Amino acid sequence: MMRSLYISKTGMDASQFKLDTVSNNLSNVNTTAFKRGIAVFQDLYYQTLRQPGSQLPSGSSVPIGLQVGTGAAGVATSTDMSQGSLTSSNQSYDMAINGDGFFQVQMPDGSTAYTRDGSFHRNANGDIVTASGYNLNPNINIPATATNMTVSAQGLVQYTLVNNPTPQTAGTMQLATFINPQGMLKLGGNLYQETAASGTPQVGDPGTDDRGPLKQGFLESSNVNVTQELVDMITAQRSFEMNSKAITAADQMLQNLTQVA
Structure with missing residues (x-):
């Protein structure tokens, strides 16, 4: 269960990074020749619990593996170099x-x-x-x-x-x-x-x-599209909220597990 807490935390960090990028774009909507930034993300490493194609005790091989992701992270800020009006x-x-x-x-x-x-x-x-x-x-x-x-x-x-x-x-x-x-x-x-x-x-x-x-x-002019940035801002906000709810749910499950133990 502790894994889900960390994964959700990385999701909240990624959402914050997205919001930081969007905020900078919106703050420069009137900046001459400004080029908007685009947050780039990658998934983090995976814990491989069972390798795809590994052998079972029965002698057969599994068609798919068992891997658990550990979240996401911002890895770059790409620049939209398209020309403004x-x-x-x-x-x-x-x-x-x-x-x-x-x-x-x-x-x-x-x-x-x-x-x-x-x-x-x-x-x-x-x-x-x-x-x-x-x-x-x-x-x-x-x-x-x-x-x-x-x-x-x-x-x-x-x-x-x-x-x-x-x-x-x-x-x-x-x-x-x-x-x-x-x-x-x-x-x-x-x-x-x-x-x-x-x-x-x-x-x-x-x-x-x-x-x-x-x-x-x-x-x-700046090439920032205000409508697109507002959509991205709402997406980042909702993603942050969902990851926050996942942490709350994981915490409640841990409490229930502690009570059972």
């Missing part, structure tokens, strides 16, 4: 990737992080930076006297100067793609980091190879 912001420094790819961001320690959050700004030096103040990589600078900044679908950044209608080129925004983007490490702040699981970044201009083109004046 693109919404117009009417801000010239906002960029959305219409397809695969990540913007490259220069971190303070010199490393490169990656993001799909294209809500960029221009700092006091004229550099295009993220909302947290991190420069794009490669860096793109727009002079203080510049007007009418434009970004093409292929990432070419141009601007005009006062009394000079000829477009000036500031640089080209480049995107990085990964063989396994789900293997990237989430850093928070809408940033990802390369890992051995993600593979090395393949860098190039937007709209080339497998990289999506850019849309200036748009932002990518």
Whole structure:
């Protein structure tokens, strides 16, 4: 009977893990370019009391075995990398990737992080930076006297100067793609980091190879589906309740067994 108490406990832990994942998704429903997490579970090891195909004293073999599971556990959090909807912001420094790819961001320690959050700004030096103040990589600078900044679908950044209608080129925004983007490490702040699981970044201009083109004046919304998350939340809640009831039932059976003994 003690086995059922432990199994139900693992079920409650798994339900809590599911609810934690759903809660994080719902809290980021308005986060630009957020990618929802998906809780992944596996069953735990089995106690084999009789091996399938084992011999009986009579000489015959059993067609099925006798195994008892020990519960379930969360083993991973998969990331749904599907694209969120693109919404117009009417801000010239906002960029959305219409397809695969990540913007490259220069971190303070010199490393490169990656993001799909294209809500960029221009700092006091004229550099295009993220909302947290991190420069794009490669860096793109727009002079203080510049007007009418434009970004093409292929990432070419141009601007005009006062009394000079000829477009000036500031640089080209480049995107990085990964063989396994789900293997990237989430850093928070809408940033990802390369890992051995993600593979090395393949860098190039937007709209080339497998990289999506850019849309200036748009932002990518979170890909969280509120209805689906609410369904998952109710499922996790009911699973937790059922496992709790199983513990109560096992405890009552133990009490009855103690009274009989």
